[in-house]
Amino acid sequence: MTAPTPPALLIAGHGTRDEAGAEAFRSFVRELGRRHPELPVAGGFIELSPPPLGEAVAELVERGVRRFAAVPLMLVSAGHAKGDIPAALAREKERHPGISYTYGRPLGPHPSLLRVLERRLGQALEGTGWDPAEVTVLLVGRGSTDPDANAEVHRAARLLWEGRGYAGVEPAFVSLAAPDVPSGLDRCARLGARRIVVLPYFLFTGILPDRVREQTRAWAEAHPEAEVRSADVIGPEPELLDLVWERYEEAAKGAVRMNCDACVYRIALPGFEDKVGLPQQPHFHPDDEGHDGHGHGHHHGHTHSHAH
Known part of the structure; x- marks a missing residue:
């Protein structure tokens, strides 16, 4: 019996207005692809930088991918990892009927x-x-x-x-x-x-x-x-490449161990009670098809709705 084809790897980044930082992400994705030539690998951003996450999903679909595991290239599980990326992936599933995906967990502190x-x-x-x-x-x-x-x-x-x-x-x-x-x-x-x-x-x-x-x-x-x-930032060290692959394997095998014990969208924490159970809304990247031109980033003062 032929072994099932493993899912592709999709890397989801935050985005930055700094071109060097955006290129560091894109270079990191390319290096993962070189390390794992047996696997389609793509990456995109939620905001601020090209390519948008939707374009990365479309790239995988054009390469014949029907299943992928998405790993958020983020250190902590904040609004992007908890809500924006899952909502964006749900939107891409509607755009590309027949695809399926699993979602990994953020990286740190590992x-x-x-x-x-x-x-x-x-x-x-x-x-x-x-x-x-x-x-x-x-x-x-x-x-x-x-x-x-x-x-x-x-x-x-x-x-x-x-x-x-x-x-x-x-x-x-x-x-x-x-x-x-x-x-x-x-x-x-x-x-x-x-x-x-x-x-x-x-x-x-x-x-x-x-x-x-x-x-x-x-x-x-x-x-x-x-x-x-x-001191300097973490950077594209071998440990980071290995950790992303570890998160991919968790997601691909359905062994993700997400910690939701203190999630503001599940638990009524003091001062944040209004966030419990809020519906997810896709976060539109400025380069997304159909983008309506609204602002981006929690640091720009607007908020996104989230729920699990």
Whole structure:
């Protein structure tokens, strides 16, 4: 008996106005395709960058794909991973009758990514002579209106601190959530930190990681009593490629273990009760056929509806 054909792999990205960051995503998708020539691989964005997710699905369909596993290339399970991507995939299923898909889970905080973050910290400390026991790390995430997503950044900070010998790891956010980068650095200083490494919790370069670095520079100039260094983003490391493949295999085998215990769309969390059970609405990419020209991105002030 012939073994069934494995599903194709669809990578779903957030999108960025930074062309270098968008190209890093596209290059990452191409590298996954080179690693797995036996499998059709495509990738697209929810917003801001080409190609849109719908175009990536159409590419797979044109290649004869009828089944695929979609993996969100995102560190935390916020609005895009919980609602926008599932809604977009449901829309594509209507556009392409006969296709089927399974949906994977976001990436972090995974032990392999924590190892990359530790490596980025080591690179930031090269040549300083600093003892890690005297270094406080500020881990800066994107930030979300979803408290569950923000809590995942706190979890990543705690996991990064455990057993690695740093004085501490504090979380902060560059948008939409508190504390912001200057407030996070203020907190580190109040806790007695004099040597701080700011570590962006981002996969690729882009406008927000650049903003983290600029805000760090401004704070350091205003606080000469503290020594501050900036680390690099995670980047297209082998660990990231392996982790995406792991998430693909989970989805392809139907073994996804999604954690919905604190999902704002399922559980009435204080201050977010109105989000429970809201219907999903597709998030239209600006290049999508039939797009009506509305704004994009939670960071632009509008909201999307979501439900499981």
